Amino acid sequence: ASEDPNALFGSGWLDATYKERPIPVRTRFPPEPNGFLHIGHAKAIMVNFGFARYHGGKCFLRYDDTNPAKEEEKYFTAIKDMVEWLGFSPYAITYSSDHFDKLYSLAEKLITKDKAYVCHCTKEEVNMGRGGPDNRGERKACAHRNRPVEGSLTDFRAMRDGKYEAGEAHLRMKSALTNPDVGNTMMWDVAAYRVVEKNHHHRTGDTWKIYPTYDFAHCLCDFFEGISHSLCTVEFFLSRTVYNWVLAALDLKQMDLADLENKKTPTLNSNVSASELDEYYDDTNGGPIQREYGRLNVEGTILSKRKIALLVEGGKATAKDGSEKTLPPAVRDWDDPRLFTLVAIRRRGIPPGALIKFVSTLGVSPALTNIEIVKFESIVRSYLEEKVPRLSLVLDPIRVTITNLPDDHLEELDVAFHAKIPSYGSHTVPFTKTIYIDRSDFREQDDPDFFRLAPGKSVGLTGGNDKKLRTIKATSFTKDPTTGLVTDVSVTLEPSDSPKPKAFIHWIGGPPFGANSKLSPVTAEVRLHNALFRSDKPDELDWKTGGYIDDLNPDSEIVFPNALIECGFDEVRRRAPWPAAEGEKEGAIMGMASYAVRFQGLRTAYFCVDADATAEKVVLNRIVTLKEDAGK
Numbered sequence: 001a002s003e004d005p006n007a008l009f010g011s012g013w014l015d016a017t018y019k020e021r022p023i024p025v026r027t028r029f030p031p032e033p034n035g036f037l038h039i040g041h042a043k044a045i046m047v048n049f050g051f052a053r054y055h056g057g058k059c060f061l062r063y064d065d066t067n068p069a070k071e072e073e074k075y076f077t078a079i080k081d082m083v084e085w086l087g088f089s090p091y092a093i094t095y096s097s098d099h100f101d102k103l104y105s106l107a108e109k110l111i112t113k114d115k116a117y118v119c120h121c122t123k124e125e126v127n128m129g130r131g132g133p134d135n136r137g138e139r140k141a142c143a144h145r146n147r148p149v150e151g152s153l154t155d156f157r158a159m160r161d162g163k164y165e166a167g168e169a170h171l172r173m174k175s176a177l178t179n180p181d182v183g184n185t186m187m188w189d190v191a192a193y194r195v196v197e198k199n200h201h202h203r204t205g206d207t208w209k210i211y212p213t214y215d216f217a218h219c220l221c222d223f224f225e226g227i228s229h230s231l232c233t234v235e236f237f238l239s240r241t242v243y244n245w246v247l248a249a250l251d252l253k254q255m256d257l258a259d260l261e262n263k264k265t266p267t268l269n270s271n272v273s274a275s276e277l278d279e280y281y282d283d284t285n286g287g288p289i290q291r292e293y294g295r296l297n298v299e300g301t302i303l304s305k306r307k308i309a310l311l312v313e314g315g316k317a318t319a320k321d322g323s324e325k326t327l328p329p330a331v332r333d334w335d336d337p338r339l340f341t342l343v344a345i346r347r348r349g350i351p352p353g354a355l356i357k358f359v360s361t362l363g364v365s366p367a368l369t370n371i372e373i374v375k376f377e378s379i380v381r382s383y384l385e386e387k388v389p390r391l392s393l394v395l396d397p398i399r400v401t402i403t404n405l406p407d408d409h410l411e412e413l414d415v416a417f418h419a420k421i422p423s424y425g426s427h428t429v430p431f432t433k434t435i436y437i438d439r440s441d442f443r444e445q446d447d448p449d450f451f452r453l454a455p456g457k458s459v460g461l462t463g464g465n466d467k468k469l470r471t472i473k474a475t476s477f478t479k480d481p482t483t484g485l486v487t488d489v490s491v492t493l494e495p496s497d498s499p500k501p502k503a504f505i506h507w508i509g510g511p512p513f514g515a516n517s518k519l520s521p522v523t524a525e526v527r528l529h530n531a532l533f534r535s536d537k538p539d540e541l542d543w544k545t546g547g548y549i550d551d552l553n554p555d556s557e558i559v560f561p562n563a564l565i566e567c568g569f570d571e572v573r574r575r576a577p578w579p580a581a582e583g584e585k586e587g588a589i590m591g592m593a594s595y596a597v598r599f600q601g602l603r604t605a606y607f608c609v610d611a612d613a614t615a616e617k618v619v620l621n622r623i624v625t626l627k628e629d630a631g632k
């Protein structure tokens with residue numbers, strides 16, 4: 001495991017894959033434009049774009065738009081944005097639909113070669129012919145499998161011309177259904193084309209009533225684009241044979257078709273290892289090769305498009321007891337920082353470099369990678385540590401009056417933006433009679449285990465480059481009679497030679513600043529996000545009947561409407577991008593014509609300006625806490 005993105009490629013799985021076919025690399029990232037990308041897709045993007053980049057090759061962004069019913073324009077734009085945000089530029093943007101004419105002709109060719117047939121069986125009949133529900137029964141050819149080529153061709157054209165409704169006809173590949181030795185279900189005459197009911201396509205309009213399947217189209221689109229290595233996730237492993245079969249059957253890849261149809265391919269429940277399986281496929285001789293890597297899954301959240309859609313839109317459900325249930329939206333939108341879509345991760349303020357570092361650290365192999373959110377966050381935290389400036393931010397301010405200072409006291413402290421990084425420079429912080437500290441740093445009742453401010457107790461104030469010790473001691477406090485909350489604390493400034501305090505707290509200077517109003521703190525709304533669900537395994541909640549609603553964490557979003565940020569914030573904003581945004585484009589935060597603005601709030605958390613911020617109002621999201629167990 002390494003933090004260097006290139007380490008994914010020169011050794012390990014990706015290197016082995018390259019060595020199988022050491023030719024100029026052309027890859028593709030092929031999302032279906034039917035939803036927003038999620039954190040798992042960051043791995044797919046890195047594997048495909050990164051592999052090509054490492055080898056000086058090319059990577060296509062291919063929209064796999066063969067299912068018109070679910071596609072929407074907004075997804076196309078968002079997908080491209082996310083690829084670019086992660087720092088990759090597609091060699092070309094293509095669409096599976098670019099190839100519809102060619103795909104159609106090749107389907108006719110497959111029929112002509114007696115390698116495909118139009119089948120009119122129902123779904124149930126097809127399943128029975130494939131050995132029944134468990135795929136273990138006897139497999140049988142249906143009445144259509146051995147029909148004359150001419151009949152299939154005429155029927156396929158009729159499908160194209162709209163003479164069949166969805167479900168009445170489909171084109172099936174004639175591969176190895178009847179060979180009892182071939183245990184690979186993907187070789188049991190899977191569909192190549194189907195009639196689609198909602199068939200209006202955003203690019204080809206009403207031209208097509210039939211659309212190709214993934215199994216037929218993907219390998220061919222790879223072929224058309226000259227893809228060398230077609231990298232996908234492990235659940236497509238059994239599809240590798242059919243991938244090769246389609247290409248071989250159409251004379252686009254030099255492989256022995258009869259061999260593919262007769263090999264005892266491993267059954268679904270066999271325990272063969274990936275390397276044994278690799279040996280089984282001798283497919284590196286011409287044409288693209290498909291190879292499979294493990295998915296990336298993040299625990300404690302949900303990634304399924306259907307479930308996120310429920311969280312975003314709400315809906316109706318029938319509960320287990322039969323009652324109707326209204327499911328309210330649980331998040332604001334697909335980019336709500338509590339989600340793990342890439343748009344949400346970006347909005348939350350996680351830099352693209354941190355995501356790249358995360359995926360690099362995990363490595364790539366055929367194994368599924370199940371990662372806990374805390375592990376992800378710890379990598380983000382370590383990424384940010386030396387890449388953003390630091391400022392004082394008080395989430396829930398209470399006013400502190402230093403009674404032994406004159407009313408117009410003003411010391412302009414010079415404070416470094418980052419104690420360990422001199423090149424970040426410094427800024428001015430006003431030390432005045434009135435300062436603000438965080439409510440959590442004061443206790444009405446002292447306690448021997450508490451080292452911050454309490455009546456009769458001293459605490460240090462974080463300091464400037466003058467290294468002068470500033471210690472305050474609380475003398476009294478006042479409360480708001482209606483809310484019962486402390487509003488004011490009176491303190492005295494202790495002599496600078498008094499003993500070093502046990503703890504230091506951060507603070508923000510308040511007026512008067514004399515003529516220098518630039519020293520004023522900035523008010524901000526700060527949003528802290530926590531796990532959306534109480535359960536560690538929200539995927540296992542009751543999604544069908546809406547029971548997941550009862551598991552929502554009531555503290556998944558905590559808002560501090562009146563937080564204060566010290567005046568240095570203006571400079572932090574002006575000087576963005578800081579190194580954390582390396583490679584990130586301007587406008588990276590949606591809707592804002594600027595760079596993402598990130599900083600560490602001293603003793604508090606990492607923060608980023610949210611897309612809801614306006615010229616008048618600062619809105620921040622917590623990116624991550626400063627320590628693993630903070631904020632729980």
Ligand code: ATP
Pocket residue numbers: 029030031032033035039040041043044231232233294295296297303304305
């Ligand atoms: P989902 O069903 O989770 O929304 P998908 O597989 O339908 O995802 P696609 O748009 O088809 O999404 O995915 C594009 C590419 O990203 C595919 O090559 C797919 O294998 C890969 N991919 C999808 N999810 C993951 C994941 N969790 N980890 C790694 N790669 C993934």
Ligand code: MG
Pocket residue numbers: 032
């Ligand atoms: Mg998919």
Ligand code: MG
Pocket residue numbers: none
């Ligand atoms: Mg899917």
